[in-house]
Amino acid sequence: MTELNDLYQEVILDHNRRPHNFRVIDAASAKQEGYNPLCGDRLTLYLTLDGNVIKDAAFQGSGCAISKASASLMTDAVKGKSVTEARQLFEQFHAMITSEPGTPSDDLGKLSVFAGVREFPTRIKCASLAWHTMKAAVAHPSTALRASETDAPVSTE
Amino acid sequence: MTPTAHVPRPRSHAPAFDVAKVRADFPILSELVHGKPLVYLDSANTSQKPLSVIRATDDYYRHANANIHRATHLLSERATGLYEGSRKKAAKFLNAADPHTIVLTKGTTDGINLVAQSYGRSVLKPGDEILLSWLEHHSNIVPWQLVAEQTGAAIKVVPINDLGEIDPEEYVRLLSPRTKIVAVGHVSNALGTINPIKAMIAQAHAHGAVVLVDGAQAAPHLVIDVQDLDCDFYVLSSHKMFGPTGTGVLYGRKQLLEAMPPYQGGGDMISNVTFEKTLYNQIPYKFEAGTPNIAGVAGFGAAIDYLMSLDREAALAHEDAVLEYATARVREIPGVRIIGEARHKTGVLSFLLEGAHPHDAGTVLDQQGIAVRTGQHCAQPVMDKFCIPATIRASLAIYNTREDIDALVRGLHKVREVFA
Numbered sequence: 035m036t037e038l039n040d041l042y043q044e045v046i047l048d049h050n051r052r053p054h055n056f057r058v059i060d061a062a063s064a065k066q067e068g069y070n071p072l073c074g075d076r077l078t079l080y081l082t083l084d085g086n087v088i089k090d091a092a093f094q095g096s097g098c099a100i101s102k103a104s105a106s107l108m109t110d111a112v113k114g115k116s117v118t119e120a121r122q123l124f125e126q127f128h129a130m131i132t133s134e135p136g137t138p139s140d141d142l143g144k145l146s147v148f149a150g151v152r153e154f155p156t157r158i159k160c161a162s163l164a165w166h167t168m169k170a171a172v173a174h175p176s177t178a179l180r181a182s183e184t185d186a187p188v189s190t191e
Numbered sequence: 192m193t194p195t196a197h198v199p200r201p202r203s204h205a206p207a208f209d210v211a212k213v214r215a216d217f218p219i220l221s222e223l224v225h226g227k228p229l230v231y232l233d234s235a236n237t238s239q240k241p242l243s244v245i246r247a248t249d250d251y252y253r254h255a256n257a258n259i260h261r262a263t264h265l266l267s268e269r270a271t272g273l274y275e276g277s278r279k280k281a282a283k284f285l286n287a288a289d290p291h292t293i294v295l296t297k298g299t300t301d302g303i304n305l306v307a308q309s310y311g312r313s314v315l316k317p318g319d320e321i322l323l324s325w326l327e328h329h330s331n332i333v334p335w336q337l338v339a340e341q342t343g344a345a346i347k348v349v350p351i352n353d354l355g356e357i358d359p360e361e362y363v364r365l366l367s368p369r370t371k372i373v374a375v376g377h378v379s380n381a382l383g384t385i386n387p388i389k390a391m392i393a394q395a396h397a398h399g400a401v402v403l404v405d406g407a408q409a410a411p412h413l414v415i416d417v418q419d420l421d422c423d424f425y426v427l428s429s430h431k432m433f434g435p436t437g438t439g440v441l442y443g444r445k446q447l448l449e450a451m452p453p454y455q456g457g458g459d460m461i462s463n464v465t466f467e468k469t470l471y472n473q474i475p476y477k478f479e480a481g482t483p484n485i486a487g488v489a490g491f492g493a494a495i496d497y498l499m500s501l502d503r504e505a506a507l508a509h510e511d512a513v514l515e516y517a518t519a520r521v522r523e524i525p526g527v528r529i530i531g532e533a534r535h536k537t538g539v540l541s542f543l544l545e546g547a548h549p550h551d552a553g554t555v556l557d558q559q560g561i562a563v564r565t566g567q568h569c570a571q572p573v574m575d576k577f578c579i580p581a582t583i584r585a586s587l588a589i590y591n592t593r594e595d596i597d598a599l600v601r602g603l604h605k606v607r608e609v610f611a
């Protein structure tokens with residue numbers, strides 16, 4: 035069960051039980067739905083942008099432990115970062131969870147707990163859902179603000 | 192079938208079913224998964240294949256590979272013989288009187304799309320209704336939505352109760368002279384509910400509607416008799432009944448099939464082609480354009496032979512006993528909520544485990560060699576009805592045993608440990 039422990043690290047289980055930033059931001063400047071039809075994971079991401087800086091990030095929704103913990107840690111990680119930095123972090127995160135097992139990857143601090151996901155190809159989408167949703171939210175913050183209710187959810191399929 | 196097959200026997204006197212012998216017929220069951228013996232509980236997704244099926248596809252390529260219906264040489268004769276032989280076997284399996292009423296398709300999805308586009312598109316008009324149930328697989332929803340959009344027909348949906356059964360009164364209430372097509376599953380893939388389709392078909396006919404039965408989940412378990420059911424269309428997939436993927440059957444009432452326009456154009460479906468006018472072939476070839484999955488169809492024939500070689504009543508009694516055992520054992524686990532407790536069900540145990548999302552449970556079970564499906568099972572409306580995002584689904588076939596269930600229960604306790 036060592037691989038299983040790689041995947042379900044204590045930090046991930048903790049964030050699943052008590053996710054950070056699990057709330058609605060009423061006056062969000064960007065709101066984006068994310069959906070993984072494979073397992074039914076759904077989340078709504080809220081961002082408060084001040085110019086190019088993510089001031090606040092929060093989410094709501096239901097999902098598996100991996101997707102919930104990932105949303106929790108992602109919202110923690112992007113707070114205070116510029117949109118460009120947040121996008122870069124997603125690139126690094128994505129590279130980490132899709133790299134060949136055994137190869138070195140960047141040290142992403144707390145986000146490194148997701149490195150074990152690469153041993154479980156069927157779970158990569160769970161770990162990346164919140165990030166894809168963040169990327170979509172910052173791509174069109176103003177349109178998301180206007181059309182957030184009707185925006186097609188981001189799908190990882 | 193024994194002559195007394197229609198007399199339900201008490202379970203204690205059920206004929207012995209040699210599950211060990213059946214298991215020995217399926218080579219993959221001795222596979223190791225993550226170093227553990229495979230416990231395959233995902234047969235509603237796709238079933239495993241007996242050696243006879245694997246051999247039949249292999250034999251086709253070794254000894255008969257050629258195109259069908261098109262050449263005079265010996266191999267083509269063999270290939271055509273295998274292909275048409277499977278059609279006859281399928282007719283027998285469904286008790287269809289005439290093999291010409293058996294269209295070989297790519298599978299259930301293909302069969303439903305064929306009926307929706309060929310039959311549905313030519314008869315439906317604005318104001319007409321297509322009646323579905325809340326239990327349907329997406330394959331028995333989306334093709335009807337497409338044809339409804341094309342024709343202006345409306346879709347009506349029969350609700351289900353908290354047990355996961357179609358509401359019979361609502362069904363009757365929703366039937367009207369506007370109902371032109373009823374499309375309903377024989378057995379639900381998400382919950383295992385066996386629908387009372389014979390009565391539903393008679394009620395639909397009383398209103399002049401034509402009925403398509405999605406038999407994808409019924410075929411591996413139940414004895415099907417399209418004449419007794421009096422259905423207009425019956426569709427199924429080979430891969431769910433121990434045959435290869437990529438093939439299946441559409442049974443259609445002869446007069447309907449004859450009157451229907453072709454679905455796709457191409458070779459084999461024509462009798463005469465000029466640029467002015469093309470004459471279509473007779474049924475079922477009119478609906479079989481292009482070179483089909485001949486190897487798959489050959490294997491499908493072997494799968495039907497395999498199923499028909501079993502005492503199907505005994506096989507079903509065995510499966511029912513394992514399902515009953517599974518339901519009781521899983522229910523004992525703290526935090527379990529079973530979804531779908533229809534009075535008549537077969538093959539499927541869908542449930543939730545408090546504190547563990549189904550997808551996480553699936554990963555933990557997989558690490559122990561236990562294959563289940565987790566998610567929506569292509570039946571999002573069913574999940575919405577129960578206000579849940581997904582379930583863990585253990586689905587059974589003839590080769591499953593109580594030991595498989597014991598392994599599942601141990602696995603679920605491991606899931607509880609991880610997510611406690």
Ligand SMILES: Cc1ncc(COP(=O)(O)O)c(C=O)c1O
Binds near residue numbers: 235300
């Ligand atoms: C009830 C039901 N209908 C239709 C289908 C679709 O079958 P196929 O994918 O073989 O076309 C399935 C299989 O998942 C099913 O369970």
